[in-house]
Amino acid sequence: MAHPHESISLDPHDRQGVHRRDRAWLDARWEDPATRVLAVAGGRARRTGRDEGGGPAWVAPGEAPDGHRVLLGERDGTTYAAVLLDPSAVAEDDRSWASLRELLPAVEGHPDAPLVLHAVGIAEWVAVTRFCPRCGAGLELEAAGHELACPRCGRRQFPRTDAAVIMLVRHGEPGSAEERCLLGRQAAWPEGRFSTLAGFYEPGETLEDTVRREVAEETGVRVGQVEYFGNQPWPLPASLMIGMLAEAVTTEIVRVDDELEDARWFTRAEMAEQAASGELVLPGGISISRSLVEHWYGAPLPGSW
Structure with missing residues (x-):
């Protein structure tokens, strides 16, 4: 059986990495009014209008604000870029800017999704990576936004990615009415929200051992x-x-740490009934967590965050 998450993967844009230091090529693309630019400030991007359903606001280079230019790449013959602004320059209550979580419903299933993820990821990295870890000097953006260089000692920083596992834990005869899956919820979430368990990889582990450790730490399940x-x-x-x-090889839930407020086993019948009534609220469709749950369940489920 194909994993459902494969069906929501999108063809990536061509990131044009070979041109990130080609000033003439970059300038030509910036002068092209067909180029599309997205303004980003930390984890927020400018959106169309001020309504919650507004998507990312792509504009021509001449309409973009001043800021650090980041080459995202090309898709279908069009060049895409981002302009990074200081997060402090955008008011918290300015509804023409939206967080990535707010934008996700508008880009779900759309080719813009990888571009927006790329832009916000670079902006988040630049916002928190300001000084050289070796000598403390301020860093300078290079390579069309994909490197930070230290002018004092020459050390370079590259976009950081932290590996995390997210897992659907099941127990029982596969496909049987008694088979159950394990979901948890954090205290900060609104009532009824549950999701698959997740945690960060630690040095020296295999990914499989990360899954085993995280599940045991959060729920006591082996x-x-x-x-x-x-x-x-x-x-x-x-x-x-x-x-x-x-x-799972054990089923008793004993919350070892304080990360989860609750953890429960759900049969398919319980999941369907509670999702339909709204008692159980599952992750949104764009998330891999939703794909994991529906892969186990075997069909789409109602409701989402």
Whole structure:
């Protein structure tokens, strides 16, 4: 059976990495009114209008504000870029700017999604990577926004990505009415929200052992077999979510740390009934968590964050 997450993957844009230091090429693209530019300030991007459903506001270079220019690449013959602004220059209550989470519904299933993820990921990295870790000097943006160079010691910084596992843990005879999956919720979430478990990779681990450790730390459940499902870039702020399917060998839930407020086992019947009533609210369709849940369930489910 094909993993459902594969069906929502989008063809990537050509990032044109060979041109990131080609000043003449970059200038020509910036002078082309057909080039599309997205203004980004930290984790927020300018959107069309002020309504919650507004998508990313792509404009011609001449309409873009001044800021650090970042080459995103090309798609279907059009060049895409971003302009990075100081986050402090955008008011928190300015509704013409939206966080990535607010933009996701507008770009779900759209070819713009990888471009927006690329732009926000670079902006987040630049916003938090300001000084050289070796000598403390201020860093300068180079390579069309994809390198930070130290003018004092020459050390270079590159966009950072933290590997994280996100897993659907199941127990019972596969496909049976008694088979259950394990979901958890954090205290900060609104009532009814549950999701698959997740956690960050630590040095020296295999990804399978990261899954086993995280599940045990959060719920006390022991995991045996683990297999790869798919992956998703998630620049909030800089992660690669590696989806895994895991088989539990114990079922007693004992929350060892304070990361989760609650964790529960759900049969398919319980999940369907509670999702339909709104008692259980599952992650949104663009997330790999949703794909993991629906892959296990075997069909689309109602409701989402």
